[in-house]
Amino acid sequence: MSKNLLPVTPEVNMPVTPTINQTGKKGKQPKRSPGEKNGWQRLKNQKALLLMSLPFVIWLIVFRYLPVLGWTMAFQDYQPQNSFFEQSWVGLKHFRDLFNEPTFYRALENTIGMGILGLVFGTLAAITFALLLNEMRFTKLKKLTQTISYLPHFVSWVIVANIVTTMLSISGPVNNLLTSIGLVDSPINFMARPGMFWGVVTAAEVWKSTGWNAIIYFAAMAGTDPQLYEAAKVDGASRWRQMWHITLPSIRPVIIVLLILNIGNLINIGFEKQMLLGNNIVSERALVIDLYALNYGIGMFRYSFGTAIGIFKSVISVILIVVANSVAKKVGEGRVF
Amino acid sequence: MKKTLSIFILLFVSGLLFLAGCGGDNEETNTDGDDGGSTEETPSSDEPVTLTFYNEDGEDKSFDDPVAEKITEATGVILDIDYPVGGNDETIPLMIASGDYPDLIFAKGDIGMLIDAGGVIKLDEMIEERGDHLKAMYGDQLDRLRNSVDDPNIYNVGTYGVHDEPLETSGTFQIQLDVLRELGHPEITTLEEFEDALTEYTEMYPEINGQKTIPLALQGSDWRWLITVGNPAGFAGGFPDDGQWSVDTNTGETIYKFLEPEYRDYFQWLNGMNVKGLLDPESFTHTQDTYISKISSGRVLAVADQDWNINDARFALIEDDMEERTYAPLPVTLSEDHVHQALKDYGFAGGWGIAISSTSEHPDLAFDFLNWMASEEAQILLNWGIEGEHYEIVDGQRVLFDEVRERMNTDGNFSKETGFGYYIHPFPNWGTGAVDSNGQSITVNTREQVIENQLDVEKEVLAEYDMELWIDWFPPQDELQLSNHGAAYNFSIPAGSDIAIIQQRADDITEQRITQAILADPEDFDDLWNAMLDELETANVEKLNQEMTKLTQNILELWGGEVN
Numbered sequence: 001m002s003k004n005l006l007p008v009t010p011e012v013n014m015p016v017t018p019t020i021n022q023t024g025k026k027g028k029q030p031k032r033s034p035g036e037k038n039g040w041q042r043l044k045n046q047k048a049l050l051l052m053s054l055p056f057v058i059w060l061i062v063f064r065y066l067p068v069l070g071w072t073m074a075f076q077d078y079q080p081q082n083s084f085f086e087q088s089w090v091g092l093k094h095f096r097d098l099f100n101e102p103t104f105y106r107a108l109e110n111t112i113g114m115g116i117l118g119l120v121f122g123t124l125a126a127i128t129f130a131l132l133l134n135e136m137r138f139t140k141l142k143k144l145t146q147t148i149s150y151l152p153h154f155v156s157w158v159i160v161a162n163i164v165t166t167m168l169s170i171s172g173p174v175n176n177l178l179t180s181i182g183l184v185d186s187p188i189n190f191m192a193r194p195g196m197f198w199g200v201v202t203a204a205e206v207w208k209s210t211g212w213n214a215i216i217y218f219a220a221m222a223g224t225d226p227q228l229y230e231a232a233k234v235d236g237a238s239r240w241r242q243m244w245h246i247t248l249p250s251i252r253p254v255i256i257v258l259l260i261l262n263i264g265n266l267i268n269i270g271f272e273k274q275m276l277l278g279n280n281i282v283s284e285r286a287l288v289i290d291l292y293a294l295n296y297g298i299g300m301f302r303y304s305f306g307t308a309i310g311i312f313k314s315v316i317s318v319i320l321i322v323v324a325n326s327v328a329k330k331v332g333e334g335r336v337f
Numbered sequence: 338m339k340k341t342l343s344i345f346i347l348l349f350v351s352g353l354l355f356l357a358g359c360g361g362d363n364e365e366t367n368t369d370g371d372d373g374g375s376t377e378e379t380p381s382s383d384e385p386v387t388l389t390f391y392n393e394d395g396e397d398k399s400f401d402d403p404v405a406e407k408i409t410e411a412t413g414v415i416l417d418i419d420y421p422v423g424g425n426d427e428t429i430p431l432m433i434a435s436g437d438y439p440d441l442i443f444a445k446g447d448i449g450m451l452i453d454a455g456g457v458i459k460l461d462e463m464i465e466e467r468g469d470h471l472k473a474m475y476g477d478q479l480d481r482l483r484n485s486v487d488d489p490n491i492y493n494v495g496t497y498g499v500h501d502e503p504l505e506t507s508g509t510f511q512i513q514l515d516v517l518r519e520l521g522h523p524e525i526t527t528l529e530e531f532e533d534a535l536t537e538y539t540e541m542y543p544e545i546n547g548q549k550t551i552p553l554a555l556q557g558s559d560w561r562w563l564i565t566v567g568n569p570a571g572f573a574g575g576f577p578d579d580g581q582w583s584v585d586t587n588t589g590e591t592i593y594k595f596l597e598p599e600y601r602d603y604f605q606w607l608n609g610m611n612v613k614g615l616l617d618p619e620s621f622t623h624t625q626d627t628y629i630s631k632i633s634s635g636r637v638l639a640v641a642d643q644d645w646n647i648n649d650a651r652f653a654l655i656e657d658d659m660e661e662r663t664y665a666p667l668p669v670t671l672s673e674d675h676v677h678q679a680l681k682d683y684g685f686a687g688g689w690g691i692a693i694s695s696t697s698e699h700p701d702l703a704f705d706f707l708n709w710m711a712s713e714e715a716q717i718l719l720n721w722g723i724e725g726e727h728y729e730i731v732d733g734q735r736v737l738f739d740e741v742r743e744r745m746n747t748d749g750n751f752s753k754e755t756g757f758g759y760y761i762h763p764f765p766n767w768g769t770g771a772v773d774s775n776g777q778s779i780t781v782n783t784r785e786q787v788i789e790n791q792l793d794v795e796k797e798v799l800a801e802y803d804m805e806l807w808i809d810w811f812p813p814q815d816e817l818q819l820s821n822h823g824a825a826y827n828f829s830i831p832a833g834s835d836i837a838i839i840q841q842r843a844d845d846i847t848e849q850r851i852t853q854a855i856l857a858d859p860e861d862f863d864d865l866w867n868a869m870l871d872e873l874e875t876a877n878v879e880k881l882n883q884e885m886t887k888l889t890q891n892i893l894e895l896w897g898g899e900v901n
Contacts, residue, residue, distance in 0.1 A: 080434050080454055103842065162624060169627070170619055191622035192856065279558040280852045281621050283845065294427070296841060301430050301450050301833045 074307040094308040104309075107292040110198075110285060114274070115266040117202040123259065125210045127251075130217035131243055146218070149211025157208075161276035164204050165191055191277075197285040201273050216258065220251040256328050264321030267313050289313060387415045388703055389439035390691075391428070393447075394763055395420030396753070403726060404756030407718055414706045416441075432456070438694035440703050443496070443763045445689050449829035452484060452492055457692035459490040463704045470711040474499055474765055481687030481823065486891045493690030494707055498768025498780070504787045506679040506808060507644040508564060509572050511664035514798050516638055518661065522801040526677075528573060528606050531669045535615055535638055545636040545662075553610060554617040554637045556628040561646060562621075562848050566855075567594075569641035574599030575675030577683070577817075580826025581844065582885060586818065589890035591825065592882045593840075595847045596873070601866055602671055607855045608862050621852050629653075635662035652749045660794045668811045680814045687896075688827030691763060711765040713773050719766070720780050722757040735777060737786075745781075746790055822892045830888070839881040846872050 043050070074094055076087040098104055129149065136142040152160070167174050168190035175187035190196055228246045237245065271290035278286030289309060297306025325337060400409075400416045409415050419439060421428045429447035432438055433454040444451055451457045464471050464479075471494055475482065478499065482491045510531060516538045517523070525531050535552040543550055555565045568578060571594060576583055583594040594600065610616040617637070619627070631637050632650035635657075640647060647664075654662050668677040693703045709715050717735070721728045727741045737745075744751040745758070752759045758781070767779040778786075788796075788805055804810060830836050850869035854862055 080436070103845070162626075165622065165624060166627075169623065189618060189622060192618075279622050280562050280848045281856065283849045295845075296838065298430050299427055300837050300841065301433075302838075303430075303434065305833075 071307060071311055073304050074311050076304055078304040078307075080303065090304075094304050095312070097305065098308050098312065101296075103287070103296070104289075104292060106284060107287045107289045110274075111267055111269060111288045111290075114198050114201055114288065115269045117198055118205050118269065119259075119262050119266060121202055121206050122209060122213060123255070123262070125206045126213035127217055127248075127255065129210050130214040130221060131247060133214065133218055134221045134247060135239060135243065146211070146215075150215065151211070152208045153212035155208070157272040157276055160204055160208055161273070164200065164277060168200065191279060192281045194282045194285045197278070197282040201277060201286075204273060204277065217251055217254065220254040221247055224250040260321060260324045260328055263324040264317050266320055267316050385409050385413050385415045386699055386702055387417050388441055388697075388699060388706065389417045389419065390441040390443070391419045391432070391439045392443045392763065393421055393428070393445045394443065398753060398759075402754065402756030402759070403723055404718060404760060407723060408710075408715070408760065411715070412706045412709050414702065436696070438696045440694055440697040440699060441691055441707075442694055443689075443691045444493075446826075446829060448493055448689065448692060449831055451692060451694075452488070452829075453831070456695055457492050458695050458697075458700060459492060460494065460693065460704065461491050463701075464491060464494075468704070468708050470708045470713075470715075471765060474711045474767065475685070478685040478687075480896055481685050482690065483687075483895055484829070486895050489895060493692040494711070495690040495765040496763040497686040497689070498766050498771070499685050500770045501682070501685075501768030502770035502814070503680050504769055504782055504784060504806060504808060505644070506666045506811060508568055508578065508642070509677070509679055510569060510639060510641045510667040510669045512639045512667055513635075513637075513662050514665055514794050515661040517665060517798050518794075518801075522798065525667050526669060527672055528603075528669060531639070531667065532606075532610065532615065536613075538638060539615070546634060548634060548636050551617045551631060551637045552615040553639045553641075554628065554631055555620040555641060556623070556625060556646070557621040557852060558623060559625065561625065561642075562852070564646060565640070565642050566851070567847075570600050570603040572677060572679060573603045573669060573671050573675070575670055575678060577678040577681040577820065577824070578826070579824055581840065582825040584822060584825050584889055586821045589822065589886055589893050591885040591889045593843055593873070593878050593885075595843075595851070596870070596878070596882075599671060599675070604851055604855055604866075605859075605862055606671075608857065608859055611855055612859055616855075621856070633657075635659045640664065649749060652747060655747055655792070660792045663792065663795070665795070665798065666807050666810070676812050676817070678817060679811045680808060681817045681820060682814050683820045683824045685768075686823045686827050688823065688829060689763065690765075707765065710760075713779075716767050716779050717773065719760050719764070720758065722755070727755075727757055733775065737781060742790065821896070822889050823896075825885075825889065828888055828892065834884075836881060836884045836888070839877050842876045843873055843878055843881060846876060 072084075075089055075091060077090050077093075078087055133142060133146060133149075136145070166172055169175070170187045170189055174190070175184075178184045179187060190200060224247060228250075229242055232242050232246055267289065269288060269290075271288050271294065274286045274288045275291055293306050293309040296302065297309055395418050397420065398418055400418060405416070417439075429442075429444050429450055432442075433450060433456055438456050442451065442457065448457070460468070472479065475494075476499075479491075482494060483489045484492055512525070512531075512534065516534060517525075519541065520534055520537060523530065523534060525534055539550050539552050556562075557566045563581075567581070571578060571583075574597065576594065576597070576599070579594070581594055582591050583597050584591045607616065611618070617623075617631070623631075629647065629650045632640065632647055633653035635654060644651075651663055654660065666679070668679065670677050691707060693700050693707075697703055710719070721735055721737070722741065724730065728735050728737045730736070741757065751757065761780075769778075769780050769782050771779045773779050784806065791799070799805065799807070802810070830840070846869060850865065850872065854865040854869070857865055
């Protein structure tokens, strides 16, 4: 095999830089490059690049596409001890079960609810934080703030959940503060209010991820042309004006791209936070799809049912991302594809 | 340029080859192991064989303590113990999905899944041919190990003590010894008297060790809801512990337990406790750590919990010289008409146990190991430890060394570090009522030993009540009917069946709604309770009752009359 691969022509040109377009993503090879008559010729020219990408393509196929074959489970009464050909096919039975299950709709509502809250507040907090950080003058302090702010990202949810429950407990710091400044008469049992659960989860999420998510916005801001600021200053723009009219517009493509990707993941919010922060009082607000799949699917040996939930989630994700992308396309902003 | 590129390609190709090599290797080593294993194992018995063992009740522990070494000496087996991480109940399904089984599996209620998946082997023949120790241990209760009416084979052995005579209770209300002492040793057998005692003591001592007194704390924020909220309600209502079920052991009639009116009464009382400020308002939100630390601080007057769940707190209290803040179990029921069932004889419970996997390379060795664990020699080693190290023989009687007894009662890690008493559960084991061939108790928990283990304060308080043991407070075992069906929580419920799904739904409903009802305004309690009953009906609890009744009746048939 290696024999065929070794003789590589030295003339191979490596067109790396021009493939990165403005939004920072890898684009198509520009069609107008000289000396190329057809696609085949172009492929040949990029042999080295193609070879380099091969391992990743293989990885993608093995770990992302082959497992999709497992989706067939959703249409069978899957028994792990039987081979593929011994399974009994049941059509859409598991999907019907799923859509007839009231608990599932509650899980869906909670997932999307907490997903949207997390997306909105997570994005807003990260952008605001990046903007403020960008305005800081003392470089050392700025670096320190940034480092501290993204530390919570590395803390496990188990620990975060413990911190949150302790902070919000009846005799915890938050209640002590509220009662001592007279905002409330008696301590609020935050963790025992189903209505507050989404809020608690979102707040914990924002606390944990703001610093980390701000990094990418902050990096995008650093790329803004300083001449723009200088020109604005000459025109008498205040710092607020500069933030609003220069910094924000310059990171707009990044914001849009990240938003589209995050919208696609709206339904994939995981279940750790909900499982760790939840308790029996708030469980109707804490049940999310993944937790539902765990408790009623694989935990009960119902692989087929669990797979049906997985397929449902994937379909929703694809729909969401396509819709978000086409909206972005319509309004003429940066998009993912 | 050319050179770097070639190196790159070389690397890539060798990478591919390496990957391919790995893939092939796996299979090769597997078959290698198969051949090598069987030829190697039989002739050379001096080389210990490592058996992998999944223990659903296990923890991080290596098999290298003195007792483990003795076991290895006698059986030639080293256990490699695997355990679930963080109450993970997906381990067995994942095991089945991957087809990768350990040699020995203690799966608790998930055994049904393993049987369905063909992951475990039948033990009947082996028991018949060379399971002498097991036969001797289980005797006529061997039938209780059988799986089901449709599949009456034995797949697992162990877990529960054979011939148990409880000398201690667990899971009922427990009250601080100091409360009993300060209030002049009152008789506390009803919820009313219990509440009065808590109220009175709290008024006397609004603070303990500088912190606010907590009259009653529960731990209802996670799965422990079942043992601190659900089960105590059953005991108060005069029901034996049948998990989530209420069973008529004569007819086999089984219903979902929260449908019984006694449960409503109990939770209404708990609702009142909450309104009066006698229930820790964080009972349903604090974590287990917080709960234990509250108890360890000595300011929780009463709990409703299993001993094993609050053991850490007990050791902490003793360590901090607060022995009077440890707990005494209470035979509290709703009213005088209800009989407390804490001492009920369930018979050998069957059901759960250790199974041998179908993929094990050493099924015979694994079986011989389990068989040996059931022998008298093994049982004495597991219960009493090693002669000269943990106990000595005085006048023909086994007597534990004082320091062993001391550490056993005060050091939570003693058993784990030395292996003393560590390998009793979930292996086949004799119960507290069993005696060896010399007529001595096989377990260390004889009546005398339990008395000897009591703390000084405990003895004082007991003396005031004219009792030797706390169980003397409870209705005695011979007044309670023997359970013909064992205990319903031991039934293996078919995986993914309607029962499993509806029960999960019903449990989700009750855990949430009952908690909300306890914390609600007393005026709303009835409405909330009725709404919950409606929800249960919608969730098809009726069908659940029917299916469970069938299951119980099957058990009665399977065990038919062989009960002693």
